[in-house]
Amino acid sequence: TFGAGTLTRAVAERVKRANAHIVILDGVRWQSDVDMLRQLPNNILVYITATPKTRYERSKQRKEKAGEDTMTFKQFMTTEKAKTEKLIPKIGASADVKIENDGPLNDFKTRVQNFCTRYLPTR
Secondary structure (H helix, E strand, O other): OOOOOHHHHHHHHHHHHOOOOOOOOOOOOOHHHHHHHHHOOOOOOEEEEOOHHHHHHHHHHHOOOOOHHHOOHHHHHHHOOOOOOOOHHHHHHOOOEEEEOOOOHHHHHHHHHHHHHHHOOOO
16 A cells, blocks of 8 residues: 555655664665665664574574474475575675674674674773
8 A cells, every 4th residue: 555665665654753772673674775875874784694494493483373382394395485585585685784693692692792892882
């Protein structure tokens, strides 16, 4: 009804109204999201990724969606081809920072802390 990029425009308006020094946008999946992000001052696009096998195992454990815990790897890989997922690797390739999330949670936390120390302003 409202055309392509509607959610992106809505998020952009919300970001403009936010009284925050740091804004984190999760789930960047469309080029319009990247374009909007790149218009923000001091923007950093971070690509957090893991191998398909790791993402599959974690989705089975989370059980966020009905049937995820019984999904086969082949079915999982089919969902990776969905319209909402197709551009993620391309967007990730254009990211300023890439964080691998294949190991234990503590390793991931360390990588995120290192990112924060390097890129985010302290108060």
